[in-house]
Structures are given as C-alpha cells and as structure tokens.
Amino acid sequence: LSLPYAFAKAGVALTMFLLLLSAYATIYTIRLLIYVFEHSNTRTFEDSIEGIAGRKVGVLVEVLSILFCFGCAVAYVIVMGDALQSILGWLSLDLDVNALTVFFAAVCFLPPSCYKHIDSLRICSFIGLLAMGYVVLTTWQNSYQHKTWAPGVSMLKLDWRTAAAMPIVLFAYSCQVNVWPIYDELRAGDDIQKRRDMMMRASYAS
Template sequence: MSLPATLKMLGLVPGIVLIIIVAFVIEGSIEMLLRFSKAGSAYSYGDAMADAFGRIGKVLLQICIVIYNTGSLIVYMIIIEDVLSGSTSKEVHHAGILEGWFGEHWWTSRAFVLVAVTVVIFFPLMFFERIDSARYISVISVGLAIVFLLVVIGVTTFKLVDGSIETPKWFPAVTDSTSFLNLSTAVPVVVFAYICHYNVHTIQNELADSSLIQGVVRGSLALCALVYVMTGIFGFLLFGESTYTDLLSNFDTDIGVPYSSLFNNIVRISYAGHVILVFPTIFLPLRLNLDGLLFPSARPLALDKKRFVLESVGLVLISLVGAISIPNIWVAFEFTGATMGGLLAFVFPASITLKDPHCIATTKDKIVSVSMIILAVVSNFMAIYSNLRSLLS
C-alpha cells in the first residue's frame, strides 16, 4: 500500500527501476541461499545458518524472523484499522468504511474494531499448523488483490482518457541533504514487499519435486514485481502528489468517476480481505521460529497443544498492542524493512556465501555477496538515520 507513495517520493522512473532491481537482487539472494542449503543438506533457513555459523547463527536468524514477522503483522493490522475505522494524517482525518456507513461511534473506533477483528478472524486463523493448510484462503487472497488492482487500473485509465490526471513527477526533487536522505527511506519499503526467504524452504519441502523451487521462486517474484509496478504506477497516477503513505486512505472521498462511492468500497474491502487472509503465511513462520528460540529442545510444537495455544495467543496480542500504538504503516515499514528486512534478505544469505562452509562459492558469488552487504548496510543506515531524525524533529 506504500508503493505509490514510494513513487511519489522517488519519482516515476527511479521508483519503477528500484522495484525491478530489488526483485533481481532478492532472486539472487534466494538462489544463493538454496544452493548453499542443498550443499549442507539444510532443510530450512535456520539449518543453513547453523551449517555456516553454528547454533549462534540459527538463534540470530530466529530473533530476526520473530521481530520482522511481528512487524509485518503490525503493518497488516494498521492497514485493517485504516480501512475499517479511518486514519488521521497531518491533522486530516480519512473516514473508514464503518465510519462512512454508520458515523463515528465508540464501536467504530480503531482500537475496538481491531480487537473485534482479532477475536473473530485472527484467533481462528492462528490455529493453522501447516502452511499448506492455508492454500485455499491464499488463492482467495490473491483473487482479492487482483480485484483491487483491476479497479485501480480501471479508474486511473478512465481518468486518463477523461484528461483529469495530472502529469506525474518523473524524478525526485532534491534540494538539500535532508531531502536526499529522505529518498533512502523508500528502499526498506520496497525490500519489505519482497521478503519471503523464511518460507522458501518450507515450500520446497512440500513440493513433489524439490528441484522445481527455483522456477517457483522466479515465477513468484516476476508476478510480484509486475503487480508492484502496476500498483505503484496506477496508484501514483491516480492521486499524484496527494498520494498518502497508505493508498487506501485516498479512497475515502469522491475520486472523480461515476459510482465513486461503490469503487471506493470495493477497493478498500477487497484489499482488507486480502490482508486478513495473508495472516497465516506470516504468522506460521513467526510462531515456529519463536518456539524454536524459546524451546529448542522441546518436542514439536504441534504435539504440545498448551504451548501451541499460549504462544499463538501471546503473539497475536503483542501484534494487536503494536498496531494500536504505532501511528501509520510508513513508520512500521521503514523500521522493519531497514533493520530485520535487510538482514534476512541480503546480509544473512551473503554471509553464508562468504563463509562458504562447503567450498562451492565462485568469485562472482563472493563479489555479489560483498556488494549486497555494503548496499544493505549503507542504505539501511541512511534510512534509519533519516527516520529517527524525522521522528525526533
């Protein structure tokens, strides 16, 4: 939802280029991770880290996944809050669906609605034990995302033909060091959108032919890149410099097309449904890694129902409190993507390659790995510095 805002910050051309480049770099990091996992007979990201760095490597990875996925759940919950109960940005309030339908009441407030959604929807979803258990709702989730994208494309195309779309900003306006540093905050947001490393081994293990995983990864990343580029372009074209960090906040007023209110509701409801149904694919690896971190020698989590329930409920409640406390998704995207995201996507796979425990790394692998680490560290440091500077000021 922040990709159109990313293009607003960077300009149309650099924004699109960034989305495509990150897709290629992510594909390269996953390819290296899978290749070194195969050499070490590792069946998970954690096993690959343990093979290269011992127990400390696996523990460090588990900590990062727990923090990153908790941040992801918080982001998704904030989106649901924005859609259903509205949001306030720069002292401007954007009405949510429930506010638009029923007006402002205590039961349409952000906190109450999110608690209700958590109890009614998230609690049942958290009891899924395997990622393949969520395959059907994942298909529905993808369908809802496609509905969202098609409506945005359709509305934007109508306004382009109508001549009511303003000329977009092609490149960023850099006037001083502060505005330059602010550009770096877009990188973690794009990285956040692609990270899937902790699920790749699980999917590979569940494939009838594990050798197909590279094709699955490339196809998935290509589809994601296409969707992200389309979302960014058409979302930014539709609202221009008025684009908010959460695009859904723009769909609370007349968007200048016939049946505007209907399209607004379709866009917000479809994407909220998509976010809700994505929950298990984020929550399952979060719970699994937290359990491995806290109880490394205990019997499998699926066999201990008490531990399973306590960990599940605890994680959902922590995410709930975080979503109620954090003001908007841009803050959550930036800090989560700039810290744990960079480690999971770039630094850890590159470090495994440089460690090269099975002596299979080529000179090209090592050059690429060093470049990935340098780029991740520099861009993320700049993003974190810019974020902290903005918050403190």
C-alpha cells in the first residue's frame, strides 16, 4: 500500500528498477535458503544460522527477527487505524478510532498469530490477496474515471527524499522469514526437487 509513495519520491523509472532488483535479490536469497535448509538438517531459520555461524550470531538473528515482526505488526496496525478512520468518516460515525484499532487488532491479528503451523493461514492469505486485488482494481477504476494517472509523479527523481523509497520497496519483498516454515510444511511425500520447484513458483508469483 505504500508503493505509490515510493513512486512519488523516487519516480517511476527508479522505483521500477528498485522493484526488479529487489525481486531478483529475493529469488536469489530464497534459493540460498532452500539450499541451506536441505544441507543443514535444521528445521528453523535461527537453528541454521546458529549451526553455521555460532550461538552469538544465532541469538542476534533471533533478536532481529523479533524486531522485524514487531515492525511489521506496528505498520499493519497503523494502516488499519488509518483505514478505520476513513471508514468512520465515510459513515459519519463518531467513534474512538484508537479503541476500534485495538479491538480489530485483538480480533483479527492475534488469533491467526497463535497458529502453530503456517499452513493454517492459507484462508487468511487468500482473503488478503482478494483484498489487495480489490484495492488495485479500484485504484485503476478511479484513475480511469478521473482521467488522471499519477499526477505529479515524474519519471526520475534523485535527491535526499529518494532514499525514503528504498525501505518501502525492500519491505514489499520481505518474505524470506517465511521460507523455512513453508518449505518444511510442504507434503513429506514430495521429493526435494518438487518442493524446490513449488517454492520457486510461489516466489515468482509473489
């Protein structure tokens, strides 16, 4: 949802280049993670790092993973709060946005995060994809109806504000932390090559 901001700050050409570069880096790192998974005989990302680089580095990776997940949760809560504020304004309802945000976070975010297996989130993920598709379609429809296409967005911007686009683009491809559980939960009867191909097709599609 923040990619339009990245396009506004860095321009169309540079943002597209960053997206393609990040996509290539993501596919490459997924291949590396799968290779490590197959040859390290470990079941988690942290265990593999600890086996390769030692206990201290493993603890560091665990801390960074926690901070990453915390940052993602904060970002999603902020987005949800902004969306609720817009919905309340559209419905002309005078309700406490902060209280509603906490309520929906407890109802919508907390229960799915308690599942042990990531496969249990497949329905939630599918609903999320449908919601994202709806946002894309409505954006295209709005642009077509108003005959506007990214007003004020240039092809290329190079200044200090361009740096604001880089973390947004990188965050769009932050899926490496999920490679381990997804790969591990694929059907045990599948051979290694088939599982690897499934993971790579999923990375291309995402």
